[in-house]
Amino acid sequence: MNFIIEFWEFLSVRKKYWLLPIIIILVLFGGLIILSQGSAVAPFIYTIF
Numbered sequence: 001m002n003f004i005i006e007f008w009e010f011l012s013v014r015k016k017y018w019l020l021p022i023i024i025i026l027v028l029f030g031g032l033i034i035l036s037q038g039s040a041v042a043p044f045i046y047t048i049f
Contacts, residue, residue: 007023
C-alpha cells in the first residue's frame with residue numbers, strides 16, 4: 001500500500017498524470033492473466049479475446 005501512496009505522490013508532484021491510464025491497463029491485464037490461470041472463469045475469458 002505504501003508503494004501506491006508514493007506512486008500517487010510522484011504523479012502529482014511531477015504532473016505525470018498520463019502514466020495513470022497505462023498503469024491501470026497493465027494492472028487489469030495482470031489480474032486477468034492471474035484469474036485465467038486454472039480457474040473456472042478461463043473459458044469465458046478466452047471467448048472475449
